[in-house]
Amino acid sequence: MSTYSLSDETAVGAGQSSGSASRKQELGNWLRTSGAGVAAGVAWVAFGFSCLLWDDLGDWSRTQSLGIGAFVIAAVALLGTFSADFLGSAGSALRHRAPWLLVLGLFLTLWEIATAKFAWFPLPFFPPPQAIIEVYTDDLPKLLDSVFASIRLQLGGYVVGAALGFLTGVSIGWSRGVGYWVHPVLRFIGPLPATAWLPIAFFTFPSSWSASTFLIALATGFPVTVLTWSGVASVSNAYYDVARTLGAKPSFLVLKVAIPAALPHVFVGLFMGLGSSFAVLVVAEMIGVKAGLGWYLQWAQGWAAYANMYAALIVMSLLCSGAITLLFKTRDRLLVWQKGVVKW
Amino acid sequence: MVASSLAQSIAYRAVGAALDIENVSHAFDIDGAALPVLEDVSLIVEPGEFIALLGPSGCGKSTLLRLVAGLDRPRSGALRQDDDRITGPDPSRVVVFQDPTLFPWRTVWDNVALGLEAQGILKSHRQRVDAALDLVGLSAFRNAYPHQLSGGMAQRVALARALVNDPKILVLDEPLGKLDSLTRITMQAEIVALWQRKGFTTLLVTHDAEEALFLANRVIVLSDRPARIKADIRVERSYPRHRGDPHLAELRKQILTLLGLDATW
Numbered sequence: 044m045s046t047y048s049l050s051d052e053t054a055v056g057a058g059q060s061s062g063s064a065s066r067k068q069e070l071g072n073w074l075r076t077s078g079a080g081v082a083a084g085v086a087w088v089a090f091g092f093s094c095l096l097w098d099d100l101g102d103w104s105r106t107q108s109l110g111i112g113a114f115v116i117a118a119v120a121l122l123g124t125f126s127a128d129f130l131g132s133a134g135s136a137l138r139h140r141a142p143w144l145l146v147l148g149l150f151l152t153l154w155e156i157a158t159a160k161f162a163w164f165p166l167p168f169f170p171p172p173q174a175i176i177e178v179y180t181d182d183l184p185k186l187l188d189s190v191f192a193s194i195r196l197q198l199g200g201y202v203v204g205a206a207l208g209f210l211t212g213v214s215i216g217w218s219r220g221v222g223y224w225v226h227p228v229l230r231f232i233g234p235l236p237a238t239a240w241l242p243i244a245f246f247t248f249p250s251s252w253s254a255s256t257f258l259i260a261l262a263t264g265f266p267v268t269v270l271t272w273s274g275v276a277s278v279s280n281a282y283y284d285v286a287r288t289l290g291a292k293p294s295f296l297v298l299k300v301a302i303p304a305a306l307p308h309v310f311v312g313l314f315m316g317l318g319s320s321f322a323v324l325v326v327a328e329m330i331g332v333k334a335g336l337g338w339y340l341q342w343a344q345g346w347a348a349y350a351n352m353y354a355a356l357i358v359m360s361l362l363c364s365g366a367i368t369l370l371f372k373t374r375d376r377l378l379v380w381q382k383g384v385v386k387w
Numbered sequence: 388m389v390a391s392s393l394a395q396s397i398a399y400r401a402v403g404a405a406l407d408i409e410n411v412s413h414a415f416d417i418d419g420a421a422l423p424v425l426e427d428v429s430l431i432v433e434p435g436e437f438i439a440l441l442g443p444s445g446c447g448k449s450t451l452l453r454l455v456a457g458l459d460r461p462r463s464g465a466l467r468q469d470d471d472r473i474t475g476p477d478p479s480r481v482v483v484f485q486d487p488t489l490f491p492w493r494t495v496w497d498n499v500a501l502g503l504e505a506q507g508i509l510k511s512h513r514q515r516v517d518a519a520l521d522l523v524g525l526s527a528f529r530n531a532y533p534h535q536l537s538g539g540m541a542q543r544v545a546l547a548r549a550l551v552n553d554p555k556i557l558v559l560d561e562p563l564g565k566l567d568s569l570t571r572i573t574m575q576a577e578i579v580a581l582w583q584r585k586g587f588t589t590l591l592v593t594h595d596a597e598e599a600l601f602l603a604n605r606v607i608v609l610s611d612r613p614a615r616i617k618a619d620i621r622v623e624r625s626y627p628r629h630r631g632d633p634h635l636a637e638l639r640k641q642i643l644t645l646l647g648l649d650a651t652w
Contacts, residue, residue: 281488288456289502289552290478299504303492380492380532 079141080124086148087117093152094173097160105173105180106159113151120144167349174350175357182351185339190358192334196252197324197366200259204320205313208264212271212312216305217297229268237262237323245331255327262323263316267309274308275301307381310374317370321363336362403435403588404469404479404555406455411464412613413450423613424450425461430607430616434469437582437589439599442609443646448592451614452560455590456482468556478502480556481549485564487541489533495544496520496529502552519551522581539570543577550581557582559591563598575601579626596642600635601628608645618645 094110124141127134151172157163159171179186214221215229237258248254278301286300328337336359343351413425424447432438440448453459454466457476466473468480481502489498500516503509509516520526523543533541542562549557559578563571579602582589593599599606600622608618620638628635 279488281484281486282490284458284482285484285488285490285548286501286505287458287476288478288480288482289505289548290476291505295505300490303490306492378492380534 076138077124077127079145080120080127080138083141083144083148084117084121084124086145086152087113087120090148090152090155091117093155093160099159099171099173100162101159101166101171101174103159103171103173103177105176109173109176113148117148167347170350170353175354178351178354182354186355186358189334189336189339189355190362192332192338193324193328193336193359193362196255196328196332196335197259197320200256200324201263201317201320203256204260204263205267205316207260208267208312208316209271209309211264212268212309213275213297213302213305215268216272216275217301229265233265233269237265237319238326241327241330251327251331251333255324255332258323258327259320262319263313266315266319267312270308270312270315271305274305274312277308278304307378310370310378313370314367317366321366325359402553402555402586405434406430406432406556406588406590407465407467407470408432408451408455409465409467411451411454411461411466413447413454413459413461414613425454426613426615427464428614428616429464430619432588432590435586435588436605437579437591437603439591439593439603439606440609441593441596441599441606441642441646442614443611444594446609446612447614448594448609449560452482452558452590452592455556456480456558458482478506478552479554480558481552481554482558482560483542483545483549483562485561487533487538487545489536489541489544489548491533493533494529495525495531495533495536498533498544499547499551501548506552515551515553519547522550523547523577539566539574542566542574546578546581550585553585554587556588556590559589561592561594564593571598576627578602583626596639596646597630597635599642600638601630606638606642608642618642 091110091113094106094113099106120137120141123130123134123137127138130137155171155173158166158169159173211225211229215225216222240258240261244254244258245251248257282300282304283296286296291300324335325337325340328335329341332338336355339355340352343349343355408428408430411425411428412423414421414423416422428451430438440451442448450459454461455473457473457480460474468477473480489495490501493501496516497504499519500509500513503512503515517526517529520529523546525540525543525547528536528540528544533544536544545562563574566574575598578589589603591599591602596606604622606618606620606622607616608620609615610617620642622635622638624632624634
């Protein structure tokens with residue numbers, strides 16, 4: 044940093060007479076803002092060449108399309124970098140993400156060479172990128188069916204679990220009587236991993252779908268209950284005093300004081316519940332349910348279709364990450380009054 | 388702003404309620420032992436009076452206010468508002484606490500609207516919220532959240548939240564205690580002006596003798612815990628008062644002597 048400022052000063056001090064120094068400085072500035080974008084473009088060109096230059100060791104149908112796709116991305120990256128100044132927010136977004144684009148291009152090039160071209164990693168356990176692309180193009184209907192099945196199951200269980208957990212948490216936090224009866228049950232059952240119920244649940248429930256919904260709801264409900272409860276219990280008495288002197292009835296104290304004050308805690312519970320319910324979802328689909336991404340993984344393993352497994356894993360990761368992003372966006376919207384929130 | 392004459396404030400006096408504190412004693416349970424905080428406190432407050440309760444810190448002033456507000460019930464004795472026994476909180480007696488305790492999840496406007504909303508009459512009285520915000524000069528901040536306000540502004544919002552209910556008795560529990568001295572002076576004048584305009588009975592807890600004398604008709608000096616009434620001093624001075632008034636300085640000396648602080652005079 045200090046070297047830069049030093050050279051800046053000399054450039055200014057030398058004045059207009061030394062044009063080469065200022066030109067050098069301009070080049071330095073340009074490299075700092077656009078260097079990563081250019082390098083990213085070069086990396087993607089390299090990835091394209093790595094696809095097309097050598098023959099595949101295996102039989103994959105999308106190698107050529109992938110190579111062309113890489114060139115297209117390289118072209119977009121280069122053109123975008125050169126005209127970033129005229130592209131507004133898209134340009135600055137590209138500049139911001141260019142280092143990642145560069146790393147991704149390098150990673151894909153290495154991956155391509157190490158698998159499809161020279162098999163430094165043993166096939167078929169490490170499929171090349173084109174094999175995964177092939178799954179997305181050729182096995183799309185089955186993959187989409189699995190995605191929708193997973194979303195349906197997860198959403199149903201999560202909504203039921205979150206709603207019941209929230210209601211239970213508020214009741215325990217608010218009423219001593221409810222707390223007396225529910226708290227011991229919660230302590231006994233809550234810490235049990237929901238997956239431990241799996242064998243029993245699949246016998247006792249009428250369908251594997253209802254059993255899985257129950258398990259996901261259980262996994263979600265426990266953290267939501269505990270955190271809602273602690274949220275309601277930790278609301279400052281001063282808030283209640285204020286509301287009471289202003290004429291608030293008990294229902295107002297619950298709905299308009301306790302619950303809004305507890306919401307930050309509730310969202311922590313919802314976040315934790317989401318994480319543990321993903322785990323239950325995948326296990327339930329692998330063991331009992333004949334649909335969904337967990338089942339797809341299991342099925343692909345049975346056929347030794349390793350590319351399909353990687354493809355499903357990537358989709359699953361995008362879905363889970365997307366769900367958490369959605370939750371955090373909802374929270375940021377509801378809790379605008381809070382300062383200093385966790386960034387996701 | 389403060390320019391209302393004495394006659395005018397008398398005309399409004401009907402709005403305020405009378406408060407009758409009758410032989411009230413109270414104690415806290417601490418580890419099974421009863422810790423007496425109030426001992427046989429009796430006080431009759433006329434409608435529209437401005438009473439300051441002055442006493443050393445921790446003497447039980449705030450406890451007395453909680454009893455007046457109806458947040459707690461006394462161990463013995465009775466409190467009456469216009470001959471009706473106080474048995475619980477009521478929006479006709481509103482408290483402004485030392486901390487503004489605004490609800491951080493509500494905007495300024497929604498915070499002020501709290502009382503009307505709790506009583507289920509907000510829909511038909513929305514203009515009262517606007518008027519209360521105008522009264523404390525914060526209309527421009529109606530959509531701000533509490534964390535965006537300064538301490539003085541937050542306390543003004545708390546004042547507006549109390550005033551929107553048109554209280555008969557306004558209970559102020561050291562509301563200016565945590566403000567910087569300049570904001571304090573401004574808000575003292577504002578409180579007097581509001582009291583004169585609205586005519587509610589005011590009970591102010593403070594540990595600042597000067598503040599008590601600047602604001603109140605009567606200064607009640609309390610003893611150390613358990614609190615008893617040591618003196619009931621009438622301040623016969625019209626408003627607006629002047630901080631340099633020699634009569635007030637004389638009274639201040641008298642009060643500090645009562646509190647055992649005359650050596651510092």
